[in-house]
Structures are given as structure tokens and as C-alpha cells.
Amino acid sequence: MCLACCEAIESGQAVINPCLCGAPETQAAMQRIEADISRRQLLGGAAAVMGLFAGFGLAPREVRAQSAGRPVVLTNLRFFDGVTLAMQSGRDIVIEGGRITGLPATGTGPSEAEVIDCGGRSVTPGLIDCHWHATLVGISQIAALTQDIGWVHLMAGREAGATLMRGFTTVRDTGGPVFGLKLAIDQGAVAGPRIFPSGAMLSQTSGHGDFRLLNALPRMPGNPADYTEKTGVAAIADGRDEVLRRTREQLMKGASQIKIMAGGGVASPYDPLDTAQYTLDEMRAAVEAAADWGTYVCAHVYTPTGIMRCVEAGVRSIEHGQLADTATIRAMAAAGVWWSIQPFLADEDANQYSDPRSQAKQQQVADGTVRAFQEGKAEGVNMAFGTDVLFNPRGAATQGRQLGKLTRFMPPLEALRMATGAAGELLAMSGERAPYQGQLGVIAEGAFADVLVWDGDPATDLAFIADPDTNLRLIMKDGRILKEQL
Template sequence: MDAHGAPADPGDDTMCMVCYTQTSDREALSPAGIKPCLCGAAITRAAMRRIEADLSRREFLGGSAAVLALFAGLGLQPTHVQAQTAGARPPLLLTNLRFFDGRMPRLQTGRDIVVRDGRIEALVPTGQGPAEAQRIDCGGRTVIPGLIDAHWHATLVGVSQVAAMTQDVGFVHLMAGRQAGATLMRGFTTVRDVGGPSFGLKLAIDRGVIDGPRIYPSGAMVSQTSGHGDFRFLSELPRMPQDGPSYTERMGAAAIADGRDEVLRRTREQLMRGASQIKIMAGGGVASMYDPLDATQYLEEEMKAAVQAAADWGTYVCAHVYTSQGIQRAIRAGVKSIEHGQLADSATIRLMRDEGVWWSIQPFLADEDANKYTDPASIAKQQQVASGTERAFREGRSLGVKMAFGTDILFNPQGAASQGRQLAKLARFMAPLEALRLATGSAGELLALSGPRNPYPAPLGVIAEGALADLLVVDGDPSKDLAFLGTPEQSLKLIMKDGRIHKQALA
């Protein structure tokens, strides 16, 4: 090959494949000779590099314009492009409103909300917003922060349990994508996914490919053999060393791990995938067929392995568990968030408060909105959990435990639509604005436990300067009741996430 990458003639003469000049080897090597070809000279090569760089830059700009035009034609503008162009847009100014800030249990007035570049830039006195702002008249309605579901299963809510265990995983993901858009249209702009293969869905939403809530993913639920995350059939037992993972493990819904070393491995795999927190199964469950509800799962040393692996990455572990014994063991191991816990006794609830552990709790009432089960054992366990729900809410609140709202709607595509109704039910146990705080400011504090693994490191669930601009304009008075959340199609007049309007139905 010659200096330009062209094949050289094997004879005495060589030809430059750039200028097609033929030169004998003797002439080219002669100190006194005059070379008719200067393509290989240093000055020529430098000039060629400059020309190629300029052509590459022009090609890139032209190609980028074509790609952006394609995305614009489809209505799918990539997130990074939005960020580049956002500064050129005027800010948004929400006026003629009252608002709940996600923290104080009262409605406030006398302020307008300025939104710029995906953040709440300022809360300004009424009528004093930027002159160049695009005004949105809220018509005297109430503005609340975007809602947060702290216990959601983004990829497992939109299919039945049979479908999740047997159908092609591509179908499961497509159904999850459809549910993501519906979740956002219910006003839930953020979810903490506590079990399931939601990493790809999160990426698609973050890049603007599809609409949906921002996702804090846990990845696969880490479970012991026979635990709440072991969805194998009895015919698959026993597992032998040469056996591969089960279907639910292959799809990323669960990770079965026994012993300290295996728990470390599976926890680290979820962190490698991008988990913002880790979910372990510390007790029996309703949806699983074989483990009793009162079973305590994972030895304390196994739980500590997950906690240490998560802490090494700057984040935390949450634990599915209902009973006092399981909760106490999880707290001793360093778990920071208890999921469910409806069967906790008073001493355990006080321990949660004293240790500063979060209680991610759901209104499990075995009513028309509950997850549907046909197995008699699961139905009985569901009734047992429901019997402790009201006492758990009232005692947890009276003792001052840090609480956040979640739904845990699972394998229930029809029930997913009840997400807002589930939140409204909390007003049975506390004042409506206190209930709303559990799904806004308090839930945002829980999400912040992810520390450096927080994929969206800005205040969430609040209307405050610097917070992410997730805002809902509602027809309803949240200081009186939250029933309007059950009819989002009519009651949510504006839905904003990251400063982008996804729904605008204001007059």
C-alpha cells in the first residue's frame, strides 16, 4: 500500500492513485531527482487532513439536520435536542391560580409560576412575571406537583400474571410502553419501579421516544428460593447446578439468590444495569402461590450483603415485607424503606420511626380496586393484609413515621386505571392535603435516598424554585377531598412534565 492507502504497482514504476503520476523508484529515491508527485509530502498530507475535517463537519451537520427533521415529522424529538433548543424558547408563566407546594398542608395564593428549561425558575408575585413569557391562564384552578407512585411495576402492571410468566418478553414490553403513556395521563409524572425489567422503558421515555413517567428502576426483585420472587412452578424443582435461570429470571423480573455470595452477585448485577435502588423480598406475599404470608425470608446476613453492596454504590435497599419479625430483621440489616408492612405491630412501627426508616405503604382494602386473584390461598392472604391496612395508616401517622404513597397494582391491566382513586382513598385516614403530600413532597424525599444513583438529581414532588417542572392544573379542591384524581380525563386540565406540556385542556 502507498501513503494514500492505494495499492502500489509491483514493478519498478509506481503510480500515485491520487494524481495518477508514474515515477520510477530510482527517481523517487534520488537525492538530486525532482519528484513529479508531491501527494506524499508532509505539507500535502496536512492540507488533505484539513479538507477532510471540513467535509466531515459539513456531512455531520447536514446529516443531523436530516435526522432532526425526521424526528420532527414523527413528533418524536430526542431529549438531548430539546435541551439544546430549550434556551431559545421563552419561559412559561402559569397565572391566575392557587397552588399546593407539596410540603405545607395548605393552598397558597398570590404567586405565579415561572417555568424555564424544564425547571421551576421562580415563584413571583402575581402579575410580575417575565414580559417575554408565554402565559398560561389557569382560570383560578389549583396547581399541584406531578404525582409520584413510590411502589409501581411499570412492566408488570399491563399484563396478567399468566402472560408475564409465559408470553414473549417483547409483548410484555410493548404493553408496558402503552401503560407508560396512560400512567402519565393520570397525572403520575414519576414512579419508583420496585421490580421488573424497566431499564429499556426508562431509556425510551428519557430519550423522548415514548411518553411516560420518569422511572426510578430497581431491576429484578432479589429473592431467596421459595421466596416471594420465586415464580417457578413446582415441576421445575429441584434446581440443579447445571440448570439455567427460570423464565422470570431471564426476562429480568426476579433474581433468585441464596447465601451471602449469591445475594452480592445478583445485587451487583442490578446496579450494573442501572438500578437506582435495590428491592429484596424479606417476607411472604399475596401474589406468590407457595410462600406463607407470615414466612420470614432471607437471613440477616444475606440482607446485610445486599445492603452493603447497595451502600458501596451510594444507594439503598427497600424490602417487601408485611410482618413485624420480617420488618425488624430488615431494619437491623440496614434496609431504608419498608414496602407494605400492613401487619406491623406497635413496637415495630415505633422502631421504624426511631430508625428513620421510610414506610412505603399502599391502601390495600380488598375492595373493587384490589388486584384480582383466583387462587384461594392468595385471596385469603389478601383479606389478611386488608385487615391491617387501616390501623397501619392511622398508627404510622400518629407515631410520626416517614410515609410515602404507592399502589403496587400488579398483573392487573384493568386495575391500572384506579391509580388516582387509590391515592384518593388515603383521605379516609388523614386530611386530603396530608394525603396528597404522601404522593408529592414526601415521596420525592424517599426517591432522593438514591444519592449519587439518582437518575434525576433535582427536587421532585414540590413546587419550589429549582424543582423539576412537573405540574398539574386540576378541576377540584384538594383541601376538601381528592375524588377528582379518580377521573383524570375530566379533572386534569394541564399535565406538565420537565416543563413540557403533555395535555392542555384549559379554556
């Protein structure tokens, strides 16, 4: 403190402020420090981070960034815009500043540009998986419940890079401690997709998110939180007050939407599939808290009873729902509720379970999958694609093949729209809580420049998406080229 300041305080002309955090001088000093730290990180610290993560395959794999002040033009292509159910041609795609800035007639774009010849190939928006678990997909269930959380996050970082290389440039994470991974991706320290995080999954006691062992019961007020709660995988909340608290905690952490468990599940051992979970009042508590923050609630649920309760409570997105009956599907359509649905077919790509109870529940869900897709489409429900690959390291690589399976239920471009334009509409329901402000899942002026170039014709089939190593020729996320094999 300066001498004049000390004299003023001693004479009574000024008082001591024990906290100078808000003082203009302090704020200016902090801005200078932060600017210097950012510069040092850019010049030196970032290189150290890249080296640290390179051994785990986490370092960004950017081929090249857009030249400063110079747009990129993709030409000689046919494209699916994510909305119109037809391939379009005769246009170029102009990209500048991480956005698509124009779709001019071929050869009429800006003259001073970097031109990329796509060789007549198919171009699509970056793919979106609306039901993904970035921290839980690449490890086993026992590992998720017992291993050091640092290891869990490193495995998640590795899988995030693989997810991006499959062409999935955005995911909606529907449960898990993903906030740190999202931050690392957004800052460029780790390669991965954009993440719309839910944070911890909210579950009642005995619900689908309650993974405690039976010997942990009864839970008393003074007991410490379970491991899955401490690490942010799930949050057990009973009663309106507790649901409000846990919902608000996830919003405080940066959740773009809230995930609740509204019915029994396959992976959890103690909750039968037919059970309804959370009372109407508890659900409404989560919906109200989310609405106060301008966002919405999505719900894991399979059965008509659970789905109808969700619709009545104001839940905006049903996750799974393969056991819905006709009346329930029509109620979803009438309420404008989204259906985030997965091709659960109990086939070779399904999540693997050793518990006979889980195996039986998995088959029950598979039996309802075909009818759910067919009736949902026929009744005009808003449907978006997701995979829900969970505790399945080998299954993660099937992400694109899962999308291809939708052609069993609808034409290829309709299926592709579920993973692009329609998925983007679902993400947009996060409003101001969306971590990325702009259109996703479309090739349109002003949209994020997340663009893929493929060998294959999506108007005919989507089988080629199952083999991105061979067929995915260019990956662009936010205007940056991460892979080019044209």
C-alpha cells in the same frame, strides 16, 4: 492506515496497536459519527419511531414545548407546593428550561413570557407513585410468565402513556425489566413518567419472587435460568455471595435502588404470608453492595419479624408492612426508615386472584391496613404513597382513586403530600444513583417543572383525582405541556 505509519512500523520505529479504541483520532471520529447519527435521528429517525409506536398509543402526546429562550408563566391559580399543608395564592409560577425558576407575586414575573391563565384552578406538583411495576401492571400474571418479552414491553409502553395522562409524572419501579422502557421515555420515543428503576426483584429460593413451577425443582448448578430470571423480572439468589452478585448486576444495569423480598406475599403461591425471607447476613450483603454505590435497599415485607430484621440490616424503605405491630412501627420511626404503604382494602379496586390461598392472604393484609396507616401516622413514621397495582390491566386506571382513599386515614393535603413532597424525599435517597438530579414532588424554585392543573380543591377532598380525563386540565412534565384543556 497511512503510508508513513506503515513504513514506521516496518522500520521498528513504531509498534502495531491492535486496539485503537482510545486513540484521539478514533474518539474524534466517533464523536463526529455520533453527532451525525443524533442529527439524523432528530430530523428523520424520530419521525419513523413516532410512526412505529403511534399504532400502539405510545407516541409522545406533547401539546407544545416551551418557546426557546422564553419562560412560561402560570397565573390566576391556587397551588399546593407539596410540603406546606395549605393552599397558597397570590403568586405565579415561572418555568424556564424544564425547571421552576420563580414564584413571584401575581403579575410581577418576567414581561417577555408565555402566560397561561389557569382560571383560578388548583395547581399541584406532578404525582409520584412510589410502588409501581411499569412492565407488570398492564398484563395478567400468566401473560407475564409466558408471553414473548417483546409483547410485554409494548404493553408496558402503552401503559406508561396512560400513567402519565393520569398525572403521575414519576414512578419508583419496584421490580421488573424496566430499563429499556425508561430509556425510551427519557429519549422521547415513548410518552411516560420518570422512572426510578429497581430492576429484577431479589428473592431467595421459595421466596416471593420465585415464580417457578414445582416441576422445575430441584435447581441444579447447570440448569438454565427460569423465564422470569432471563427476562429480568426477578433474580433468585441464595447466600451472601449470590446476593452480592445479583445486587451488583442490577446496579450495573442502572438501578436507582435495590428491591429484595423479605417476607411472604399475596401473589406468589408457595410462600406463606408469615414467612421470614432472607437471613440477616443475606440482607446485609444487599445493603452493603447498594451503599457502596451510594444508594439503598427497599424490601417487600408484611410481618413484624421480617420488618425488624430489615431494620436491623439497614434496609431504608419498607414496602407494604400492613401487619406491623406497635413495637415494630416505633422501631421504624426511631431508625428513620421510610414506609412505602398502599391502601390495600380488599375492595373493588384490589388486585384480583383466583387462587383461594392468595385470596385469604389478601384479606389478612386488608385487615391490618387501617391500623397500619393510623399508627404509622401517629408514631411519625416517614410515609410515602404507592399503589402496587400488579397483573391487573383494569386496576391500573384506579391509580388516582387509590390516592383518594388515603383521606380515610388523614386530611386531604396530608394524603397529597405523601404522593408529592414526601415521595420526592424518598426518591432522593438514591443520591447520585438517582437518574434525574433535582427536586421532584414540589413546587419550588429550582425543582423540576412537573406541574398539574386540576378542577377540584385538594384542601377539601381528593375525589377529583380519580377522574383525570375530566378534572385534569393541564399536564406539564419537565416544562413541556402534554395536555391542555384550560
